[in-house]
Amino acid sequence: MSTVSYGSAVAAAPVATSGGVVDLRSDTVTRPTAAMRAAMNSAPVGDDVFGDDPTVNALQARVAALLGKEDALFMASGTQSNLCALLSHCGRGDEYVAGHLAHCYRYEGGGGAVLGGIQPQPLAQQGDGTLLLADIEAAIKPDDEHFARTRLLCLENTWNGNVLPASYVEAATALARRRGLATHLDGARLFNAAVASGVAPGEIARHFDSVSVCFSKGLGAPVGSMLAGSRELIARARRVRKMVGGGMRQVGVLAAAVDHALTHHVERLAQDHALAARLAQGLEGLPGLTVKQPQTNIVFVDVAGGRGEALLAHLRARGVLATGLIGLRFVTHLDVNAEGIERAIAAVREFCETP
Numbered sequence: 001m002s003t004v005s006y007g008s009a010v011a012a013a014p015v016a017t018s019g020g021v022v023d024l025r026s027d028t029v030t031r032p033t034a035a036m037r038a039a040m041n042s043a044p045v046g047d048d049v050f051g052d053d054p055t056v057n058a059l060q061a062r063v064a065a066l067l068g069k070e071d072a073l074f075m076a077s078g079t080q081s082n083l084c085a086l087l088s089h090c091g092r093g094d095e096y097v098a099g100h101l102a103h104c105y106r107y108e109g110g111g112g113a114v115l116g117g118i119q120p121q122p123l124a125q126q127g128d129g130t131l132l133l134a135d136i137e138a139a140i141k142p143d144d145e146h147f148a149r150t151r152l153l154c155l156e157n158t159w160n161g162n163v164l165p166a167s168y169v170e171a172a173t174a175l176a177r178r179r180g181l182a183t184h185l186d187g188a189r190l191f192n193a194a195v196a197s198g199v200a201p202g203e204i205a206r207h208f209d210s211v212s213v214c215f216s217k218g219l220g221a222p223v224g225s226m227l228a229g230s231r232e233l234i235a236r237a238r239r240v241r242k243m244v245g246g247g248m249r250q251v252g253v254l255a256a257a258v259d260h261a262l263t264h265h266v267e268r269l270a271q272d273h274a275l276a277a278r279l280a281q282g283l284e285g286l287p288g289l290t291v292k293q294p295q296t297n298i299v300f301v302d303v304a305g306g307r308g309e310a311l312l313a314h315l316r317a318r319g320v321l322a323t324g325l326i327g328l329r330f331v332t333h334l335d336v337n338a339e340g341i342e343r344a345i346a347a348v349r350e351f352c353e354t355p
Contacts, residue, residue, distance in 0.1 A: 022320045022340035027189075027272070027297060027333035030220040036260045043256030047249050048074070049242075055252030059259050060226070066262075067211050068202035069228035073237050074255060078103070078188045080246050081212035081225040083111040085184045086152070088229075088236040089210065092117030095148035097139050097181075099125035102156050104186050115244070119148040129159030130168050133175055140179050150179075156186040157204065161276075161298030163193045166204075173207040183207065188214040188225075192296040195269040209233065218269050218297060219261035220334040223254050265334065272297040272332040275341050279330055282345030286352040301328040311351050318347040 023029045032040070046052035056074050064072040075081040082104040090096055096112065098105040100122035104112070112118040123135045141147035153176040157164040173183045185208040187193070187201075194201045205211045210229035215221040227237055241247060248254075276294040283291045283301060290302040303311055312324050320343060323329050330344065 020319065022336065022343050024330040024332065024336065024340075024344060025321045025323045027217040027220075027331050030216075030334045032222050032257055033220070033334075035264070036220070036257050039256045039260040040253045043252045045250040045252035048251045049247045049249060053250065053252045053255070055259070056255040059255040062259065062262065063213070063226045064228050066201055067205040067213070067228045069205070069211065070231045071234040072226050072228040073234050073241060074248075074251065074258075075212075075225040075227055075241065076223060076246055076248065077216075078186070078212055078214040078225045079108045079111070080241070080244060081214075081227045082108060082154075082184075082186055083115065083244065084237040084240045084246070085210045085212060085227055085229075086112040086118055086154075087116040087240045088233050089152045089182045089184060090116065090118045093119075093148055094151040095119040095121050095141065096152040096154055096184075097121045097123060097131075097136060097150065098154040099123060099129065099131055099156065099159070101125050101129075102154060102159070102186065103188065104154050104156070104184075121148075121150070125159075129156060129162045129164060131155075131172065133171060136172060136175055137179070140181065150181060152182050152184055154184045154186060155208075156188075158189045158193045158196075158296050158298075160300065161189075161192075161294050161296045163197050163295050166197070166199060169204070169207050182209045184209065185211045187211050189217055189296065191266050192218050192269055192273070195266065196273055196296045215258040215261055218272060218333060219258070219265045221254070221257040221261045224258045226258075268334075269297070272334070272336075275332040275336060275338065276330070278338070279332070279341050279344060282341070283348055286349055288352055289348075297332045299330040299332075301330070303328055311348070314351045315344070315347050318343075318350075320344045320347050 043055045048056045060072040105120050105122050121139050123131045123139055140150045176183050190201055190213045210233055212227050215224040273296050276297045276299050280291050280293050280299050283289055288304040292300040308324050308328055
């Protein structure tokens with residue numbers, strides 16, 4: 001993965017085109033479908049802080065069962081879900097182990113350290129997002145007053161669109177258990193991993209003590225994530241969620257959107273993966289580009305000669321949006337179709353083949 005920045009992750013407004021905007025910045029840009037809006041409109045609601053929102057309660061039970069956990073808790077975001085997990089597993093002076101490019105370490109404002117007094121121990125990630133087992137073993141501190149107490153191993157699946165190999169997940173979590181560590185999975189795109197690998201979400205989740213899943217990415221819900229785990233852990237997480245302002249009220253209107261997405265938008269993730277593969281195929285071999293073949297819905301491209309910023313501007317002028325925060329990135333999703341992908345390919349080709 002390139003770490004060269006090609007500009008802000010927030011793109012300027014694109015030039016209007018007859019075909020509309022092809023927004024490939026992220027799978028978070030999706031808008032609720034008409035059917036999802038109808039489900040939200042008709043959802044029975046209550047006060048979730050009092051525990052009497054029936055739509056939220058039903059969704060939490062559904063997700064807990066889907067992931068093979070005892071309980072689950074609805075969250076506003078994946079960042080909040082990961083934070084509540086960190087603060088539920090670890091106390092002040094404890095330590096969690098994660099990849100140096102993991103979302104919970106690099107892109108969540110240092111919340112575990114700032115709000116929980118939890119020390120992160122970042123480890124170098126391999127190209128597929130894995131951590132070397134030997135590195136994990138070496139990072140676990142001895143039980144000595146000089147060191148933070150190593151309590152938790154965090155993995156991420158998918159990572160930059162890569163599906164963690166099942167054999168690796170089993171080996172890494174077994175190592176953690178053997179050394180007395182709990183395990184947390186940042187599964188923001190867990191459903192992409194499940195669809196791509198043909199492995200059920202519960203099978204992926206079973207190796208972990210807690211799992212965070214996000215619904216506002218590939219599944220297309222407007223808001224929402226979920227933390228799943230044991231009843232004891234979720235009880236702690238509920239207290240932490242309240243402390244960080246996550247106690248929402250008539251949130252059943254959002255839970256209804258998630259419930260609709262789980263019923264109607266999981267299997268269709270395969271379409272996003274196919275469009276990402278088509279995009280990579282269309283960009284492969286263009287002069288000045290190095291394309292990483294996608295496993296799911298994210299395509300990374302390195303642009304030679306420092307021309308990444310110019311390519312982003314060229315695309316924007318033609319109504320195609322991408323991001324350049326961590327290398328040029330295109331993400332397919334619910335609101336992108338085959339025509340949009342072909343427009344994106346044509347716009348990139350025009351840039352690359354223009355002297």
